[in-house]
Amino acid sequence: TWTTGSIVAEQVAAIRERIGNRRAICGLSGGVDSAVAAALVNKAIGSRLTCVYVDHGLMRKGETEQVEKDFVAATGAQLRVVDASERFLAALAGVTDPEEKRKIIGREFIRVFEQAQAEIVAEAGELGEEVRFLVQGTLYPDVVESGGGTGTANIKSHHNVGGLPEDLQFELVEPLRKLFKDEVRMVGQELGLPEEIVQRQPFPGPGLGIRIVGEVTRERLDLLREADAIARAELTAAGLDRDIWQCPVVLLAQVRSVGVQGDGRTYGHPVVLRPVSSEDAMTADWSRLPYDVLARISTRITNEVPDVNRVVLDITSKPPGTIEWE
Numbered sequence: 001t002w003t004t005g006s007i008v009a010e011q012v013a014a015i016r017e018r019i020g021n022r023r024a025i026c027g028l029s030g031g032v033d034s035a036v037a038a039a040l041v042n043k044a045i046g047s048r049l050t051c052v053y054v055d056h057g058l059m060r061k062g063e064t065e066q067v068e069k070d071f072v073a074a075t076g077a078q079l080r081v082v083d084a085s086e087r088f089l090a091a092l093a094g095v096t097d098p099e100e101k102r103k104i105i106g107r108e109f110i111r112v113f114e115q116a117q118a119e120i121v122a123e124a125g126e127l128g129e130e131v132r133f134l135v136q137g138t139l140y141p142d143v144v145e146s147g148g149g150t151g152t153a154n155i156k157s158h159h160n161v162g163g164l165p166e167d168l169q170f171e172l173v174e175p176l177r178k179l180f181k182d183e184v185r186m187v188g189q190e191l192g193l194p195e196e197i198v199q200r201q202p203f204p205g206p207g208l209g210i211r212i213v214g215e216v217t218r219e220r221l222d223l224l225r226e227a228d229a230i231a232r233a234e235l236t237a238a239g240l241d242r243d244i245w246q247c248p249v250v251l252l253a254q255v256r257s258v259g260v261q262g263d264g265r266t267y268g269h270p271v272v273l274r275p276v277s278s279e280d281a282m283t284a285d286w287s288r289l290p291y292d293v294l295a296r297i298s299t300r301i302t303n304e305v306p307d308v309n310r311v312v313l314d315i316t317s318k319p320p321g322t323i324e325w326e
């Protein structure tokens, strides 16, 4: 029979067996999945794991600081933060196709991990065992929706499955590959991770890069980051965090509409609110948020975020819409 305790024991034993005395690195994203995967491997091999948090510049407000603080405090794992925003933005310049964005982001992640690997080996000197393993928090739904690693996305290429480059030098360790999100949360709890990590709403690895419809630029990321922070703050203040699965905020950078703000006419971009309820992200329904909360979010975003003059609500279930817009 299935218990979270037995999953942890089983996975820890399997990871020890596979990695042996060698080293591994784990890409941390700040989300539940990678945190739980890292905590499992940390339990199995301790200091032979180095967690690497790649700040790709597509993160939300406060995210990097939160990982540095919460995750390290909870696990004591070794963490390295790499600022790679220039590199990701350069690679994404001029790109508008969603699958292309996903593949580029997946590839750049791997390139950064390879660089980190080389540094870790160099620092460890004579004592350094080869770092050959890359730990990822891939879940069952990621595998299914990316086409089961067949190279052809059924729906979209999750950055850590269908988005991996073909010349990957790492062996992947994916201890959560058979689990759904609610099971991952239970495993995280079993491992002693704090509520702030275990109950975090999902956020995709490619980050805000797949929430800008159109080209990703630093200016657009800054706008979206502000709009997203406002929506999150208001949802939290209204006590709705546990009622919704997540609420992507999407910038329609290719659309402009006429508005009237302050002294006169504006010609700005719309922002979409995409609040959803779900059990496992395979299907979802749009959340019936209270109108007063929606009104507050809309007023604040149009008042506080430059160049955004309209807020629209996405009332599409999944299917037919996916949760993210790209």
Ligand code: XMP
Pocket (backbone or CB within 6 Å): 102, 145, 155, 156, 157, 158, 159, 160, 202, 203, 204, 205, 206, 246, 281, 282, 318, 321, 322, 323, 324, 325, 326
């Ligand atoms: P979709 O948009 O496919 O999203 O309905 C389902 C769930 O997966 C998240 N998502 C991702 N998570 N890497 C991730 O780690 C990705 O590339 C990715 N794409 C989507 C999305 O936020 C939702 O929770």
